[in-house]
Amino acid sequence: MTIKVKVEFLGGLDVISNSIREHKCVVPYEEGEATMKELIDHITKTIISDPKDIPVFIEDGTVRPGILVLINDTDWELEGMEEYVIESGDVFTFTSTLHGG
Amino acid sequence: MTIKVKVEFLGGLDVISNSIREHKCVVPYEEGEATMKELIDHITKTIISDPKDIPVFIEDGTVRPGILVLINDTDWELEGMEEYVIESGDVFTFTSTLHGG
């Protein structure tokens, strides 16, 4: 079995995935067996097109400061962060913080 | 069994439901047995707070011209209009057409 989720990159973060904003992801785990850690690992391996872009997404083993992570439109901080157990149908949004004005 | 759907009123149409924009609706039918016709009937009976507001929503037996109907963010014209068979989890959006500028 696999877990089918949607991954979105907003705020210009789609630079790490060939300018593709929306990805349908098939995560090779059983339902209930994968957390955000496994998802982030999966994204790093399968979506980021150029390995030298990995540091744009990952720093010190987790999502880099300045990138907001939303699980079904809610701050992942409210959902357990890396410990959140992913489910089929979930939508994961990663967005760069913008500073311009 | 019942069918659980979400009904939204946008564009000022929430006037017909005490200014409440979002409604969780429990439609008293089995899955597969109710179409938009039954849903509209259900809305007319249970959500519209004042019977004299019914003509704001219904005209000649269907949704009044000038109200757009969206099924899961898609024009109901693309989904079979009154014939669409509603399913649990569906989101139905009704929005008045605006003319101001």
Next chain:
Amino acid sequence: PSSPTTTLSLDEYKRYGRQMIVPQFGSLPSQLRLKQAKILVVGAGGLGCPALLYLSAAGIGTIGIVDDDVVDISNLHRQVLHTSENVGMYKCESAKLYISRLNYHVNVETYPVRLTNDNAFSIVSKYDLVLDCTDHPAIRYLINDVCVILSKTIVSGSGLKSDGQLSVLNFQTYGPCYRCFYPQPPSPDSVTSCSDGGVIGPAIGLVGTSMAVETIKVLTGYYTRENFKPFLSVYSGYPFQQFRMFKMRGKQKSCEVCGEKPSVTRDKIESNELNYGVFCGRVTFPPL
């Protein structure tokens, strides 16, 4: 018409440089397309003001403005292109004054008239694209029908209170038109103008600004027949701000103006056989 514009001056490079480097914009060719473009803005009110501000700033070559209304003090909370000292002046002239100070590269043409069956074809035919920033369905149907018959794309916005709507209609004669979405006019008692129903200035302003974004997409060729999908976007200011895109029907075969057997023709409009006021339930034209 005039020979194609193939270059920018140094002043224009400096002025437009920050938008030309945005990847989706399309760099110099897109800037030249804007410079060559002629657009018509019908209505210089709550929607028209921000649309005019941002489109003139972006370097559209020629902008026509149709509005027969004069600036009233009750407009100023939302029609931010007009100032207190311009109360009583035609809105199109007031708008032109500011635009000429903002960006002298823009050629502004003003029409202090109401758009009617009699003048609509001659005015609209001079432009490539029309922004519908008007305030009543009767004129929205007129603009639609004339644009369909003359093959002009329409960027259409509307708003009331704290809500708004946005669409691109008759896109390259391929997309659906206003009548495809609304074959029947609304009943007159369901039609409310911003003057009657009220409006939050920045809410209608946001919709007008979003019209400028869509206009840039159309003119720079970001939208193509291949990628264009009919849509209606809906803005709500309260309880939280959101702008949602709904997927809409395509061109309708049964449409009275863009369909297979159109009953609305140039002749019917110009002869006044088609009376939009009557069609929308009023005998005379309401003001813009």
Next chain:
Amino acid sequence: PSSPTTTLSLDEYKRYGRQMIVPQFGSLPSQLRLKQAKILVVGAGGLGCPALLYLSAAGIGTIGIVDDDVVDISNLHRQVLHTSENVGMYKCESAKLYISRLNYHVNVETYPVRLTNDNAFSIVSKYDLVLDCTDHPAIRYLINDVCVILSKTIVSGSGLKSDGQLSVLNFQTYGPCYRCFYPQPPSPDSVTSCSDGGVIGPAIGLVGTSMAVETIKVLTGYYTRENFKPFLSVYSGYPFQQFRMFKMRGKQKSCEVCGEKPSVTRDKIESNELNYGVFCGRVTFPPL
């Protein structure tokens, strides 16, 4: 402070009537709250221009503008409050000129300086609410810390290319602050300004306009401690325009400035012990 404003003139009734009748606005009491309000807009650029236009038009009593930058021709495609003839003028003075013509009821105060550790408390303390329309994280952290310490609500916007973000921070000292969302500054190489990365004028304009809507909600009391929910709204201009609201974390106990054991204090800021440039990875302050 001054005695409360309890009436409007006839001119003001006419001017603001169309917004006062919008149900969510809150009629006369809300208009009086706007008239009594003092707000500070930091940055009169791509975000600040539309926010200033709509907030001055809406009848805010006093607006302070901080910006030490002068108008450059490369600003004009998006900073639509400034005109070609004002190139070289301080942006805050250029903005004041237009606002005084748009709505003479507004008292505009200008600060042609950079907001720094030394002047931030004295400037911010004069106002009720701050709009963060700046262009770099260093100044965003400074504004945040000063507003938290002085108990001011922040309406925060940002944008780049065709994207934008919007939030209300430190809402009535009850909502989360910028450091609650971003405890660690971004690495300097991930920070891009609109001048460097480019920006579509009406895209950043839309975000600035949405800041005006949020400011009106805060000042009119639409948001209360009971109904306010921490949020971050995200705008995308391409491929289709959308503005989505994300539900965000509340105030963080561990926050360095608004948490239980704050390490960021007024003394540390005013003594320059806390250097925001170094904190954000640069030795000196970048321009606004």
